[in-house]
Amino acid sequence: MSKAVVSALYDSDVFRMACRQFDKAADAINLPEAIRDRTKYPKRCLAVALPIKREDGSVTVFEGYRVQHHLSTGPSKGGVRFHQNVTIGEVAALAMWMSWKCSLVGLPYGGAKGGVIVDPNLLTAGELEHLSRRYMQELVNFVGPQVDVPAPDVGTNERIMGWMMDTYSNHVGHVEPGVVTGKPIALGGSQGRREATGAGVAYLVKKYLSDLNLPITKATVAIQGFGNVGSEAALALAEYGAKIIAISDYTGAVYNPKGIDIQKALTYIRYQRVLRDFDGGEPITNEQLLELKCTVLIPAALERVITEKNAPKLKCRLLAEAANGPTTNAADKILDQREDLEIIPDVLCNSGGVVVSYFEWLQNLSNFYWGRDEVMQKLFAILDKAKDAVDYQKRKFKFSRRLAALTLGIQRVADAKQSRGLFP
Numbered sequence: 001m002s003k004a005v006v007s008a009l010y011d012s013d014v015f016r017m018a019c020r021q022f023d024k025a026a027d028a029i030n031l032p033e034a035i036r037d038r039t040k041y042p043k044r045c046l047a048v049a050l051p052i053k054r055e056d057g058s059v060t061v062f063e064g065y066r067v068q069h070h071l072s073t074g075p076s077k078g079g080v081r082f083h084q085n086v087t088i089g090e091v092a093a094l095a096m097w098m099s100w101k102c103s104l105v106g107l108p109y110g111g112a113k114g115g116v117i118v119d120p121n122l123l124t125a126g127e128l129e130h131l132s133r134r135y136m137q138e139l140v141n142f143v144g145p146q147v148d149v150p151a152p153d154v155g156t157n158e159r160i161m162g163w164m165m166d167t168y169s170n171h172v173g174h175v176e177p178g179v180v181t182g183k184p185i186a187l188g189g190s191q192g193r194r195e196a197t198g199a200g201v202a203y204l205v206k207k208y209l210s211d212l213n214l215p216i217t218k219a220t221v222a223i224q225g226f227g228n229v230g231s232e233a234a235l236a237l238a239e240y241g242a243k244i245i246a247i248s249d250y251t252g253a254v255y256n257p258k259g260i261d262i263q264k265a266l267t268y269i270r271y272q273r274v275l276r277d278f279d280g281g282e283p284i285t286n287e288q289l290l291e292l293k294c295t296v297l298i299p300a301a302l303e304r305v306i307t308e309k310n311a312p313k314l315k316c317r318l319l320a321e322a323a324n325g326p327t328t329n330a331a332d333k334i335l336d337q338r339e340d341l342e343i344i345p346d347v348l349c350n351s352g353g354v355v356v357s358y359f360e361w362l363q364n365l366s367n368f369y370w371g372r373d374e375v376m377q378k379l380f381a382i383l384d385k386a387k388d389a390v391d392y393q394k395r396k397f398k399f400s401r402r403l404a405a406l407t408l409g410i411q412r413v414a415d416a417k418q419s420r421g422l423f424p
């Protein structure tokens with residue numbers, strides 16, 4: 001049998017990490033050779049040059065990507081990242097993880113991801129709008145409600161989704177809210193979407209703490225990353241009675257053993273934009289935060305922050321992966337050996353966001369809108385089912401929880417491809 005020739009296009013640490021995770025899961029379920037590479041590698045990608053006029057009259061050309069990992073069960077789905085360190089390999093890895101995530105929780109989507117190499121903090125509001133619109137303009141023939149549906153990710157938000165929806169709708173000549181999710185409610189966004197990822201993380205943390213017989217009212221939580229996901233998880237966990245003892249962003253971390261006032265931190269961020277000099281606790285570094293003694297550690301920022309160096313030093317009981325790919329494979333091996341620590345793997349832990357994106361898309365397609373309680377109730381039912389499936393798979397095959405989640409997600413995608421057959 002001939003081996004797949006893999007282009008060097010995506011080659012990077014993070015893409016190799018996603019590929020190795022796939023290989024391990026495929027081996028564990030004896031995935032037939034004939035279906036492996038078809039299931040593993042991204043289907044297609046687009047790279048675009050994005051010239052925008054700056055406020056000082058100059059022109060800057062940014063580079064953007066969209067990777068669609070698979071389209072075998074429906075449109076592809078996944079966020080768009082605006083970050084200075086974006087690479088096409090990273091976007092491809094994130095698209096792969098979206099596939100396993102959607103499949104694991106039973107959504108009729110393949111995975112996708114987009115990215116633009118830009119630090120959005122360095123743009124004015126007007127420049128950000130130009131860039132967002134230009135990105136969507138370049139993607140018009142590559143996305144659509146039945147093709148590929150972008151959403152927010154690191155560095156993008158509701159407002160940006162609104163501009164993208166408007167750009168696409170202007171192009172096709174009618175309102176097409178289902179082309180992106182995570183939109184403002186006024187444009188067909190779903191109730192609960194903004195909080196969905198963080199609320200899902202908090203809900204799963206509550207469930208796993210209960211499995212471990214640890215009362216949530218006695219739990220201490222450290223959260224790395226205080227963007228949409230980290231801050232919403234903090235609010236929901238505080239609501240459940242947990243004490244948030246540390247939060248951070250890229251400017252540094254704050255530690256307060258008595259508990260951080262999350263509302264106060266959010267108000268501070270609204271005016272100062274970053275956590276630097278927030279006086280709700282003592283300043284520490286992001287690295288120190290990860291090694292704090294706490295009940296729950298939540299990486300909620302970027303990939304590969306838990307490494308073989310700090311993995312032996314983690315002092316949490318539960319590691320809840322709100323970020324995508326926060327744990328390197330080498331770190332995962334170390335954590336696997338540690339019986340004092342449980343992991344909620346990313347594809348399960350942060351799936352609440354895409355689940356409510358799916359609800360938003362359904363509401364857009366049917367033009368029938370749901371209340372918040374209905375959204376949250378349906379979200380938690382899906383998370384319960386996915387959690388039970390993962391834990392059953394874990395027990396049945398004596399897998400780690402990550403391997404259990406990945407094998408379930410991967411098997412379903414492979415089954416769909418197998419059932420469709422190979423065209424022509």
Ligand code: GLU
Binds near residue numbers: 077353
């Ligand atoms: N960017 C989010 C994720 O990584 C959400 C994707 C979506 O809602 O489509 O899961």
